[in-house]
Amino acid sequence: MKSFTSVKQLGDLQKAFEAAKYVKEHPFADQALGKNKTLLLVFFNNSLRTRLSTQKAGLNLGMNVIVLDVNQGAWKLETERGVIMDGDKSEHLLEAIPVMGCYSDLIGVRSFARFESKEDDYNEVILNQFIKYSGKPVFSMEAATRHPLQTFADMITIEEHKKKARPKVVMTWAPHPKALPQAVPNSFAEGLNMTDYEFVIANPEGYDLAPEFVGNAKVTHDQDEALEGADFVYAKNWAAYEGENYGKVINKDMGWTVTKEKMALTDHAFFMHCLPVRRNMIVSDDVIESPQSLVIPEAANRVVSAQTVLKMLLQSL
Ligand code: CP
DSSP states (O other): OOEEOSGGGGOSHHHHHHHHHHHHHOTTTTHHHHTTOEEEEEESSOOSHHHHHHHHHHHHTTOEEEEEETTTTSOOEEOSTTOOOOSSOOEEHHHHHHHHHHTOSEEEEEOOOOSSOHHHHHTTHHHHHHHHHSOSOEEESSOSSOOHHHHHHHHHHHHHHOSSSSOEEEEEEOOOSSOOOSHHHHHHHHHHTTSOSEEEEEOOTTOOOOHHHHTTOEEESOHHHHHTTOSEEEEEOOOOOSGGGTTOOOOOOGGGSBOHHHHTTSSSOEEEOOSOOOBTTTBOHHHHTSTTBOHHHHHHHHHHHHHHHHHHHHHTO
């Protein structure tokens, strides 16, 4: 594996789950793999889980870890070619990326959708520049369209908790005050399409995701119908994808908040969310605090997913 930008690159899912199980049970078994190797984590956006879990994964593998917050302490970066750089941006990404490559063996990049251009976002302009110009294997720590390390952790968590071979998994949109990227729901849908689980996406009209991510999922605009008999409820907000509403908040209907009453429609479902979560917008206090809530095990599995992927990348060096 020369880069990791999508859960599809995990290949055989059962083998990936076995690899993750080994990593979880033997976190320090592969320290020789990372000895004298440097992991650089580059953040264009804020993070708690991804920052800490990926650092811990690198340390577990014996790596040296460097974290760069591009917007705090580094030179302000220009990302467009052809710009006359007479403003406040002192360095161009096209020099900065190969310089970062000189100092590292693997590079993780977090760069969210900017919602300025759907074409630029869905072409993953920033992430692909790292892949093209760094000279090093690059992995996504959430890019414009996908969050594969989150999805892998979510899928490991479902695998660990499912009570039947083909659980019903419902990903439901829920309200949020700000426009959030589609990376997490896109990626989760991409991952669930790799399984034979029953997979339903529930969202209000105007919030359908890109068809290439929806895949074979059943899409409904009726949340209550979707939740009937669900085994897992994966809540997430995302901004509109379609047409001129791309990147906009067009609905804040609190009737979509995941409450105790909504969970009562399910088959004693587990509640999932990638965090951070806005309580009593996305999910009520009692649901997220209930024994059926998997938000902390999901976050814990972020170390497992990152370490499994870093191990694969190190084995390919
Ligand atoms: N779920 C997730 O990626 O969390 P952070 O944004 O805190 O990294």
